[in-house]
Structures are given as structure tokens and as C-alpha cells.
Amino acid sequence: MDNTQAVKQHSDSPRLVVVGSIGIDTIETPKARRQNILGGSASYGCAAASFFTAVGLVGVVGTDFPPAYVDLYKRLGINLEGLQTVEGKTFQWEGVYETNLDNRRTLRTDLNVFASFRPDLPASYRKAPFLFLANISPDLQLHVLDQMEKPQFVVADTMDLWINNTREDLQKVIGRVDLLTMNESEARHLSGKKALLRAARMLLGMGPKYVLIKKGEHGSVLFSKDSIFLMPAYPLEDVRDPTGAGDSFAGGFMGALAANGDTSESAIRKAMVYGSVVASFGVEEFSLERLQVLTVDQVEERASLFRSMMRCE
Numbered sequence: 001m002d003n004t005q006a007v008k009q010h011s012d013s014p015r016l017v018v019v020g021s022i023g024i025d026t027i028e029t030p031k032a033r034r035q036n037i038l039g040g041s042a043s044y045g046c047a048a049a050s051f052f053t054a055v056g057l058v059g060v061v062g063t064d065f066p067p068a069y070v071d072l073y074k075r076l077g078i079n080l081e082g083l084q085t086v087e088g089k090t091f092q093w094e095g096v097y098e099t100n101l102d103n104r105r106t107l108r109t110d111l112n113v114f115a116s117f118r119p120d121l122p123a124s125y126r127k128a129p130f131l132f133l134a135n136i137s138p139d140l141q142l143h144v145l146d147q148m149e150k151p152q153f154v155v156a157d158t159m160d161l162w163i164n165n166t167r168e169d170l171q172k173v174i175g176r177v178d179l180l181t182m183n184e185s186e187a188r189h190l191s192g193k194k195a196l197l198r199a200a201r202m203l204l205g206m207g208p209k210y211v212l213i214k215k216g217e218h219g220s221v222l223f224s225k226d227s228i229f230l231m232p233a234y235p236l237e238d239v240r241d242p243t244g245a246g247d248s249f250a251g252g253f254m255g256a257l258a259a260n261g262d263t264s265e266s267a268i269r270k271a272m273v274y275g276s277v278v279a280s281f282g283v284e285e286f287s288l289e290r291l292q293v294l295t296v297d298q299v300e301e302r303a304s305l306f307r308s309m310m311r312c313e
């Protein structure tokens, strides 16, 4: 069963709503440079979630957005009622990776149509039990969160730009989510603490029940007030483009949680397996090129191999 067939079984109303960037990216890795490819935190997040649950996208594109990318979202079964097209240019981002692929420099971020995006959520989105506030301005994340009726589980992601420029709004977001996710350097930056455990404690003190710290090829760590859970990354021989790995992780994770409906810590740990697995596929190619041809069976097969790699008793 391929992903397209799988999503046909999803109901129309999204169980998971994702708001985040929809971008046109230009990316340079040590091996290749690709211009004007589909990116954005919401693109990766929704594509990853589409393997597990009915997902609705909240985002905006300009009139320059290629129709082929909208078709791709449709083929993935993503609900596009919350996607707006407005006069102007689509969000653009440009980044360059160093040889080890863990270090990345942002060369350009043009918010364009995102700068003034104030969506009214479709009625069917407001009822969704799961919400992923993917990386975008905290102000927009709050605007979406305010319109949700009674979400069961809310996750937020962020990045340096927002930590530097809109910290107050970001703190409001963090105070209202169940789980905060960010990468290691951002967690240190936001908390002002060098040791990861101290950083996580500080972030937990801001309100969320869980803090999930992404460590790139070294996996991720889930912190709660009284537990720590370590998850490695699925080992790969070749990474073509790590862009969006965190968004795919969070999208796959939220999709798996939403499909199951259980938000206990044990369910969260199990969903992290799916987040890691989908992210590992995503980085095998640029943009959504791997996720768009991935099948649910391949996801399950890698998930079971991954679990066997972690078994130690």
C-alpha cells in the first residue's frame, strides 16, 4: 500500500492540524546545490503525518507558488482547506551546510506573504484533537492556538530567529503547549543553560509537560518532570539533505499519536519511533522527494528493524 492509498482511508476532518511555513528553499550541501525546491516546516510536518492520520495544513503561499507543489500535497492526502493563496511572493529560505551536515548557516529568510498572514481556521480544523505548531512566528502560532476548541495535545517547535526577535510571544506559546520541541543548540540558547539537563529543566519550568530535544544524527531526548527517555537516530549510510528532519520527526510523531489517540508517556515514546523513522527517510533525498514515494509498509518495516536495534534486555 503506498502513501496515497493509505491516506484515502482517512476521514475528511483532520485529527491533526499543522501550522507552519510553506517555503521555496535553496539548499547547498557539500555534494549538491538545489534551487527553488519545496520546503517549509508545515510541508515536512504534514507530509510526515500523512502516513498515519488525517492532517490539515494551515499556511499561505504567494501567486508564484508552483501548482505542482499543491498537487503533491493533494497526492499525499493533506487537507488543504486551511491553505491560502494571496497576491505576493511565497516564503523563501536559503541555507548552506558544512561538511558534517550538522552545522548549517541560514543565508536568507524572506517571510513575504507570511508577514501578514492571519488565518481564520475552517470549522472542521477547530475541532481537531491534535495541533502541531511547527516552526513559524510565535504570533501566528498563538493566533492558531486561540482558535482551537479543545485540543487534547499541542506541540510547538521554534528556532533561533524567533528566540532572538520575538521571545515574549514565544514564551506565551511555550506556556500553553503540552510538549515543546527544539534542537539542542536552540534549547541552550533559549534557556541560557549549557548542560542539556539544566536547559530542559528550565524549559519545563516554562509550562510544558514534556520537552523533546532533537540532537540531529544523535537522536532525541524526551524530558518530563521526573523522567528522561533517550532515542537514537536511525543509522543511515547516506544523508542527502537534512533540511526538515526535525519537522518530519515532529510530524511523524504527532501523526502516530493522533492515529492512536493515547497521549500517555508510553504512547509518546512509541510515537517517537515513528518520528525518527519518517525523518530518516526524509533526509535520504532533498525536499519531499523521498516522502512522496514512501509507502506505509516501508515505514512499518523500518520501524520494526529500528525497535530491534534498540532492544537490550
Ligand code: AMP
Residues within 6 Å of the ligand: 020, 021, 022, 023, 024, 025, 038, 039, 040, 041, 092, 093, 109, 135, 136, 137, 159, 161, 162, 242, 243, 244, 245, 246, 247
Ligand atoms: P529544519 O531543517 O527542521 O530547521 O526545517 C527547515 C525548513 O524550515 C526549511 O524548509 C525552511 O523553509 C523552513 N524555515 C527556515 N527558517 C524558518 C523560519 N524562521 N520560520 C519558519 N520556517 C523556516
